[in-house]
């Protein structure tokens with residue numbers, strides 16, 4: 001286990017959303033093992049209660065996409081912990097495929113993958129500005145730096161999540177607010193299992209265990225660097241996209257054609 005990251009001394013009061021399973025559960029477990037006081041939230045009450053019991057955390061079941069859900073989570077966490085030092089906005093969905101996906105799937109994806117972060121920041125940042133410190137960690141995705149074939153709403157929403165986190169950091173860093181964006185490729189969770197044959201094929205070789213992602217995040221909390229990349233190769237793809245966008249897009253399109261050929 002690595003050293004305690006600066007700013008996350010034992011007793012640090014944290015909230016993790018989407019913590020009933022997958023990356024959120026692993027993050028909450030790592031934070032609790034590091035001595036943090038943890039509040040976990042998820043719409044799936046039963047597995048959430050099990051996680052909370054195991055971690056001696058408070059479970060706040062409910063939907064964390066809308067304004068009311070975020071507000072009641074923030075209130076419950078403040079009542080229980082006496083304040084919130086760090087927020088891990090991790091709950092996310094991956095719905096729909098291709099141009100056929102419905103208006104409702106686009107809207108639901110935007111609500112949770114983007115607006116939940118905006119709503120949480122709106123409630124948390126004023127308190128953190130008064131205190132001169134606070135930490136906001138968004139679980140985005142490598143799809144937020146690159147793209148995810150077949151998944152337009154997921155890609156767009158994760159780009160927006162990274163953009164919002166960048167905006168927060170650019171606006172408030174000098175006032176003590178640390179913002180970080182976790183951008184993994186495939187992680188072995190229910191989301192990856194549900195994502196269909198294509199995504200499983202694309203991430204077959206490099207899908208990480210959620211605990212490995214959580215350990216990378218724990219280590220990166222100390223450095224306070226903005227991008228947390230559990231798959232280090234993403235940094236190279238991101239640089240290639242920026243420095244030669246057409247070559248990068250051509251490579252993505254070649255991958256798409258290979259997939260179509262394999263499917264035919």
Ligand SMILES: NC(=O)c1ccc[n+]([C@@H]2O[C@H](COP(=O)([O-])OP(=O)(O)OC[C@H]3O[C@@H](n4cnc5c(N)ncnc54)[C@H](O)[C@@H]3O)[C@@H](O)[C@H]2O)c1
Nearest residue numbers: 018020022023042043063064091092141186187189190191
């Ligand atoms: N698994 C991957 O390959 C991968 C890769 C990159 C990024 N991510 C991101 O990591 C985060 C966690 O993903 P995961 O793979 O652990 O997914 P998961 O589906 O295994 O777990 C997500 C959890 O979020 C909860 N949730 C979903 N919508 C909710 C809502 N409206 N309110 C409250 N809780 C809600 C679910 O009940 C579930 O417990 C997501 O933001 C996802 O986009 C995942």
